[in-house]
Amino acid sequence: MPSRRRTLLKVIILGDSGVGKTSLMNQYVNKKFSNQYKATIGADFLTKEVQFEDRLFTLQIWDTAGQERFQSLGVAFYRGADCCVLVYDVNSMKSFENLNNWREEFLIQANPSDPENFPFVVIGNKIDIDGGNSRVVSEKKARAWCASKGNIPYYETSAKEGINVEEAFQCIAKNALKSGEEEELYLPDTIDVGNSNQQRATGCEC
Amino acid sequence: MNNSISSSSDASPIQFNLPPLSLSLFDAEPSTPQEEPNGVVHGSSVSHFEDSISNEIEEMSIRDHPPSVSNDSQTSWFPGKRHLDEDDASISWRKRKKHFFVLSHSGKPIYSRYGDEHKLAGFSATLQAIISFVENGGDRVKLVRAGKHQVVFLVKGPIYLVCISCTEEPYESLRRQLDLIYGQMIVILTKSVNRCFEKNPKFDMTSLLGGTDTVFSSLIHSFCWNPATFLHAYTCLPLACATRQAAGAILQDVADSGVLFAILMCRHKVISLFGAQKASLHPDDMLLLANFVMSSESFRTSEAFSPVCLPRYNPLAFLYAYIHYFDDDTYLMLLTTSSDAFYHLKDCRIRIETVLLKSNVLDEVKRSLFDGGMHIEDLPPLSHSGSSPHLGQHSLRLDSPERLRESNSSAGGAAGLWHFIYRSLYLDQYVSSEFSSPINTHQQQKRLYRAYQKLFASMHEKGIGPHKTQFKRDENYVLLCWVTQDFELYAAFDPLADKASAIKTCNRVCQWVKDVESEIFLLGGSPFSW
Numbered sequence: 001m002p003s004r005r006r007t008l009l010k011v012i013i014l015g016d017s018g019v020g021k022t023s024l025m026n027q028y029v030n031k032k033f034s035n036q037y038k039a040t041i042g043a044d045f046l047t048k049e050v051q052f053e054d055r056l057f058t059l060q061i062w063d064t065a066g067q068e069r070f071q072s073l074g075v076a077f078y079r080g081a082d083c084c085v086l087v088y089d090v091n092s093m094k095s096f097e098n099l100n101n102w103r104e105e106f107l108i109q110a111n112p113s114d115p116e117n118f119p120f121v122v123i124g125n126k127i128d129i130d131g132g133n134s135r136v137v138s139e140k141k142a143r144a145w146c147a148s149k150g151n152i153p154y155y156e157t158s159a160k161e162g163i164n165v166e167e168a169f170q171c172i173a174k175n176a177l178k179s180g181e182e183e184e185l186y187l188p189d190t191i192d193v194g195n196s197n198q199q200r201a202t203g204c205e206c
Numbered sequence: 207m208n209n210s211i212s213s214s215s216d217a218s219p220i221q222f223n224l225p226p227l228s229l230s231l232f233d234a235e236p237s238t239p240q241e242e243p244n245g246v247v248h249g250s251s252v253s254h255f256e257d258s259i260s261n262e263i264e265e266m267s268i269r270d271h272p273p274s275v276s277n278d279s280q281t282s283w284f285p286g287k288r289h290l291d292e293d294d295a296s297i298s299w300r301k302r303k304k305h306f307f308v309l310s311h312s313g314k315p316i317y318s319r320y321g322d323e324h325k326l327a328g329f330s331a332t333l334q335a336i337i338s339f340v341e342n343g344g345d346r347v348k349l350v351r352a353g354k355h356q357v358v359f360l361v362k363g364p365i366y367l368v369c370i371s372c373t374e375e376p377y378e379s380l381r382r383q384l385d386l387i388y389g390q391m392i393v394i395l396t397k398s399v400n401r402c403f404e405k406n407p408k409f410d411m412t413s414l415l416g417g418t419d420t421v422f423s424s425l426i427h428s429f430c431w432n433p434a435t436f437l438h439a440y441t442c443l444p445l446a447c448a449t450r451q452a453a454g455a456i457l458q459d460v461a462d463s464g465v466l467f468a469i470l471m472c473r474h475k476v477i478s479l480f481g482a483q484k485a486s487l488h489p490d491d492m493l494l495l496a497n498f499v500m501s502s503e504s505f506r507t508s509e510a511f512s513p514v515c516l517p518r519y520n521p522l523a524f525l526y527a528y529i530h531y532f533d534d535d536t537y538l539m540l541l542t543t544s545s546d547a548f549y550h551l552k553d554c555r556i557r558i559e560t561v562l563l564k565s566n567v568l569d570e571v572k573r574s575l576f577d578g579g580m581h582i583e584d585l586p587p588l589s590h591s592g593s594s595p596h597l598g599q600h601s602l603r604l605d606s607p608e609r610l611r612e613s614n615s616s617a618g619g620a621a622g623l624w625h626f627i628y629r630s631l632y633l634d635q636y637v638s639s640e641f642s643s644p645i646n647t648h649q650q651q652k653r654l655y656r657a658y659q660k661l662f663a664s665m666h667e668k669g670i671g672p673h674k675t676q677f678k679r680d681e682n683y684v685l686l687c688w689v690t691q692d693f694e695l696y697a698a699f700d701p702l703a704d705k706a707s708a709i710k711t712c713n714r715v716c717q718w719v720k721d722v723e724s725e726i727f728l729l730g731g732s733p734f735s736w
């Protein structure tokens with residue numbers, strides 16, 4: 001169990017419902033994409049092994065639900081994150097405007113020790129749609145916002161076509177690693193559940 | 207399994223014994239005054255409302271499109287929401303056999319089974335007008351009859367639920383279904399949502415239910431295949447006693463480590479469950495929780511952690527559920543009060559998984575799923591000696607999976623027995639036999655469940671006193687119902703079955719259930735005293 005300490009990097013993916021958080025994760029972890037929307041409920045948890053500078057790490061990815069009703073329930077998931085990924089849909093202005101809320105909410109709830117330098121990565125997704133003709137958020141505008149928030153790395157992706165997804169997650173891993181080394185990694189309290197060998201009757205009458 | 211949640215292939219019209227429908231169902235057709243139980247308002251006293259409805263829904267008829275959980279042919283944004291293009295002006299919408307609506311007390315649509323909620327705003331306002339008019343008059347609308355249609359209302363604080371149906375289901379059943387829909391909403395949002403309405407009466411709740419259409423459509427679908435929806439009981443997957451015991455022991459173990467409820471299920475059937483001290487789980491909560499989990503695709507892809515509310519346990523607060531699928535059908539739910547228990551629950555799951563694998567539980571589960579439960583063709587003769595209620599030749603086929611079924615040759619069991627449901631009142635559990643060949647289509651099964659439902663409602667009518675037995679013969683079946691202090695038995699026979707031998711057969715069924723009870727029920731041990 002202690003081996004988990006240094007090799008585990010916790011990544012939170014945030015953004016409005018439908019921007020493609022689950023799709024990005026699926027493309028990254030399973031190399032799969034589905035056109036069907038399946039709303040995430042609460043948060044899904046996935047892990048992926050990544051290699052970085054000769055070391056193996058486990059990325060622990062929390063894919064959260066963007067649906068409105070979950071927005072006040074983030075605390076449990078945010079705490080102890082090593083990197084936070086903010087996703088918007090380049091074809092939806094609202095999803096871009098909400099990035100600010102997502103970022104602030106995260107900083108309040110996760111309460112990292114050095115909020116100024118906490119690693120975020122911003123992803124503008126769905127660049128494939130309509131050959132880019134229906135996009136409403138320009139790359140320039142997005143980059144300007146990222147710059148204003150302490151030079152957040154920015155990627156434009158298509159979870160559908162698999163464009164730039166690997167690169168974005170490479171950057172995510174790298175940044176998570178940096179923050180992991182700088183501050184103490186979150187290790188959850190483990191309740192002692194050791195006495196599992198105790199035999200108990202379940203009262204089955206056979 | 208016949209009881210699979212998705213039955214997407216079945217889109218053919220379902221024939222009911224209704225005359226062909228005419229244009230104006232809600233037209234003058236004077237509804238003969240009839241006494242309804244429970245202070246039901248019947249048609250004539252609110253006839254002017256019927257007029258207002260008649261503009262909105264006329265000519266609903268006999269087509270039914272069973273919902274399917276995964277509807278791939280449709281690329282709508284929300285899976286499970288069908289016929290989004292429809293509104294109350296579309297013919298197809300009017301023709302649906304059974305509508306469910308949820309709206310707010312200010313008349314804002316919250317949920318509609320068919321069609322887009324926002325397009326139905328006008329219709330919702332009409333429903334709201336009906337409800338508030340009668341409420342102001344000191345009366346509570348519960349039921350309006352209009353020709354073949356029943357309109358059932360349920361008011362839950364600021365939330366109104368309405369069912370419009372021409373399925374001939376009894377009022378009590380429809381009301382119960384509305385209750386479950388409300389419960390499902392509480393599972394997702396808790397009752398605290400009422401506070402939003404207190405602050406802002408015009409509050410729009412639809413946004414809070416985003417992405418949950420499949421949860422409701424799958425619940426509504428279960429009204430026609432899952433007996434738990436009317437029995438107030440849950441059912442177990444048949445398993446050898448030792449297997450269930452192995453699962454129960456490890457669940458109890460984690461329950462002792464700060465998990466409120468540990469529930470292991472296979473589809474809608476319980477493998478084993480355990481609650482921490484004093485915590486008890488109501489069968490309705492189990493139904494709604496299982497439906498919530500099974501209908502949310504996102505739980506199947508990875509481990510998940512989500513807030514859920516158990517309305518019968520505490521409607522005001524969220525619990526947190528860790529959900530993990532071991533395979534396509536078998537899943538574990540660990541519930542806790544602590545929002546940051548994920549890692550602890552994950553560790554619990556790993557321990558549970560290890561034990562389940564070691565004691566072969568998951569393989570046994572698969573085998574049971576494949577073999578099915580009680581096949582009526584296997585109904586043993588009455589044992590005259592007080593033979594021991596143990597595994598043996600009278601047991602389920604848990605020990606002989608290789609045995610082949612001659613499924614087509616037999617037309618039911620002894621005395622023309624086709625199917626039965628046995629509900630143990632003491633355990634709050636029921637067991638339903640497998641369907642025999644005379645009722646092997648989805649439509650026949652749905653019809654049988656509706657018949658059971660009717661029987662259940664009539665046996666439980668208030669003020670009439672507990673019936674002991676009921677024997678009913680119609681062109682479809684002979685139905686026999688037997689209620690005692692300990693159990694209820696519902697049995698369906700060939701319509702030509704002989705009454706005396708049917709009764710004898712029921713005795714044999716009860717004996718059989720007793721003989722194999724340790725395999726089909728979760729017995730004792732757990733502190734479930736609801």
Ligand SMILES: Nc1nc2c(ncn2[C@@H]2O[C@H](COP(=O)(O)OP(=O)(O)OP(=O)(O)O)[C@@H](O)[C@H]2O)c(=O)[nH]1
Nearest residue numbers: 017018019020021022023035040066126158159160
């Ligand atoms: N064309 C295109 N469609 C995409 C892309 N990414 C996601 N989608 C589609 O967008 C819809 C929503 O994607 P999800 O990944 O489920 O969105 P989400 O952000 O996880 O949504 P929530 O779980 O509700 O928060 C799905 O129908 C996807 O198929 C993309 O890069 N291109």
Ligand SMILES: [Mg+2]
Nearest residue numbers: 021022039040
């Ligand atoms: Mg998602």
